[in-house]
Amino acid sequence: xxxxxxxxxxxxxxxxxxxxxxxxxxxxxxxxxxxxxxxxxxxxxxxxxxxxxxxxxxxxxxxxxxxxxxxxxxxxxxxxxxxxxxxxxxxxxxxxxxxxxxxxxxxxxxxxxxxxxxxxxxxxxxxxxxxxxxxxxxxxxxxxxxxxxxxxxxxxxxxxxxxxxxxxxxxxxxxxxxxxxxxxxxxxxxxxxxxxxxxxxxxxxxxxxxxxxxxxxxxxxxx
Amino acid sequence: xxxxxxxxxxxxxxxxxxxxxxxxxxxxxxxxxxxxxxxxxxxxxxxxxxxxxxxxxxxxxxxxxxxxxxxxxxxxxxxxxxxxxxxxxxxxxxxxxxxxxxxxxxxxxxxxxxxxxxxxxxxxxxxxxxxxxxxxxxxxxxxxxxxxxxxxxxxxxxxxxxxxxxxxxxxxxxxxxxxxxxxxxxxxxxxxxxxxxxxxxxxxxxxxxxxxxxxxxxxxxxx
DNA sequence: GTCTATATAATGATAGAC
DNA sequence: GTCTATCATTATATAGAC
Numbered sequence: 001x002x003x004x005x006x007x008x009x010x011x012x013x014x015x016x017x018x019x020x021x022x023x024x025x026x027x028x029x030x031x032x033x034x035x036x037x038x039x040x041x042x043x044x045x046x047x048x049x050x051x052x053x054x055x056x057x058x059x060x061x062x063x064x065x066x067x068x069x070x071x072x073x074x075x076x077x078x079x080x081x082x083x084x085x086x087x088x089x090x091x092x093x094x095x096x097x098x099x100x101x102x103x104x105x106x107x108x109x110x111x112x113x114x115x116x117x118x119x120x121x122x123x124x125x126x127x128x129x130x131x132x133x134x135x136x137x138x139x140x141x142x143x144x145x146x147x148x149x150x151x152x153x154x155x156x157x158x159x160x161x162x163x164x165x166x167x168x169x170x171x172x173x174x175x176x177x178x179x180x181x182x183x184x185x186x187x188x189x190x191x192x193x194x195x196x197x198x199x200x201x202x203x204x205x206x207x208x209x210x211x212x213x214x215x216x217x218x219x220x221x222x223x
Numbered sequence: 224x225x226x227x228x229x230x231x232x233x234x235x236x237x238x239x240x241x242x243x244x245x246x247x248x249x250x251x252x253x254x255x256x257x258x259x260x261x262x263x264x265x266x267x268x269x270x271x272x273x274x275x276x277x278x279x280x281x282x283x284x285x286x287x288x289x290x291x292x293x294x295x296x297x298x299x300x301x302x303x304x305x306x307x308x309x310x311x312x313x314x315x316x317x318x319x320x321x322x323x324x325x326x327x328x329x330x331x332x333x334x335x336x337x338x339x340x341x342x343x344x345x346x347x348x349x350x351x352x353x354x355x356x357x358x359x360x361x362x363x364x365x366x367x368x369x370x371x372x373x374x375x376x377x378x379x380x381x382x383x384x385x386x387x388x389x390x391x392x393x394x395x396x397x398x399x400x401x402x403x404x405x406x407x408x409x410x411x412x413x414x415x416x417x418x419x420x421x422x423x424x425x426x427x428x429x430x431x432x433x434x435x436x437x438x439x440x441x442x443x444x445x446x
Numbered sequence: 447g448t449c450t451a452t453a454t455a456a457t458g459a460t461a462g463a464c
Numbered sequence: 465g466t467c468t469a470t471c472a473t474t475a476t477a478t479a480g481a482c
Binding site: 258259260270271274278279280 | 456457458459460461
């Protein structure tokens with residue numbers, strides 16, 4: 001499958017061209033902001049043909065959703081086969097096409113079933129890896145491994161969802177092969193660095209306990 | 224200002240009720256998915272009154288944007304005054320109302336000028352803190368402090384943008400006072416933990432160098 | 447498969463009464 | 465300030481020709 005979306009427009013069937021055009025518009029204008037007419041125009045076909053191939057706008061959207069999520073899964077599998085050392089989804093998605101990434105970013109916030117499934121699968125996959133870590137990765141020291149896993153997934157997918165802001169702040173598209181290393185390096189540094197003093201960490205943990213109404217820990221001298 | 228959005232609907236002027244209704248709809252259905260008529264119905268007024276107060280749909284959106292971002296800034300200031308130990312935006316936003324958070328999540332992806340400014344300000348604020356860290360926080364060991372800062376901002380705002388998925392995966396609203404501690408604790412653990420072996424970190428850093436076309440580091444024996 | 451033409455509904459915005 | 469009535473535009477979806 002040409003899952004990355006990198007292909008010449010002329011080589012594609014009308015159906016594929018429509019799907020690609022819809023992908024792009026759904027990503028930039030959102031689902032409701034995209035019109036069948038706009039898709040048809042962008043694909044160089046008539047509005048009637050869009051309906052012919054996908055039935056309704058909802059059908060078109062579902063087709064895009066399936067296509068994007070399947071493409072990303074394929075990219076992820078390829079990255080795994082090549083033995084990528086980076087455990088997250090990020091390296092896989094960086095290989096994808098720009099529209100693919102922007103579609104995912106939108107879908108993560110607009111409420112797409114496919115994006116939700118992708119996120120949940122990533123959590124499950126990360127959790128399995130944390131329970132029996134590969135060489136070079138230690139088992140996390142936490143009493144709540146599930147929350148730990150969710151927090152890690154938040155890091156990866158947050159980069160996707162916010163890539164526009166991150167790119168603007170950094171001055172380079174952080175999901176392009178050019179800009180990605182700079183952010184990735186910084187993310188690893190944040191992981192490795194220990195900028196929080198043990199006392200601060202202890203205080204923060206106690207504050208969280210308080211929020212939950214738990215009893216104070218050892219050394220906690222507050223009510 | 225009732226920046227948290229916690230107020231009885233009866234106590235509000237029609238203008239405020241319209242704004243709150245629009246806030247809610249913009250957040251859940253997006254800008255293009257929201258209709259003047261829908262806003263009017265939700266606010267219990269006529270469509271004409273919406274136009275009377277805000278002119279156009281665009282004007283209504285800008286008013287919502289300004290209101291939300293200003294409210295969040297106010298919450299942030301309050302958190303700072305109270306000497307919150309948590310440096311990010313998260314603790315402030317957790318205090319806000321549910322619609323406020325969902326609006327921000329959408330705005331971060333839909334392309335809102337106000338959200339972009341908020342993000343950039345957060346980066347600048349975090350950067351200043353990193354350059355002269357408060358007690359308990361060490362200066363990060365990085366050669367790219369700006370990227371480091373952006374990565375940290377990504378963590379905070381990523382939680383907002385993805386809160387729906389995080390909440391689903393965790394089984395509790397992670398931006399409510401009930402669910403927040405569990406995720407926050409996990410985030411701190413991810414920060415503090417060192418689950419990556421030095422060798423793995425070294426390998427990853429070299430891979431990033433390669434992507435950028437930099438020369439190999441000391442000990443790098445690959446071409 | 448692909449198009450044009452059209453039915454039907456919804457939307458943003460305006461005008462004017464109360 | 466608040467409403468109703470209305471216009472012009474635009475949208476989805478269908479029908480049917482080629």
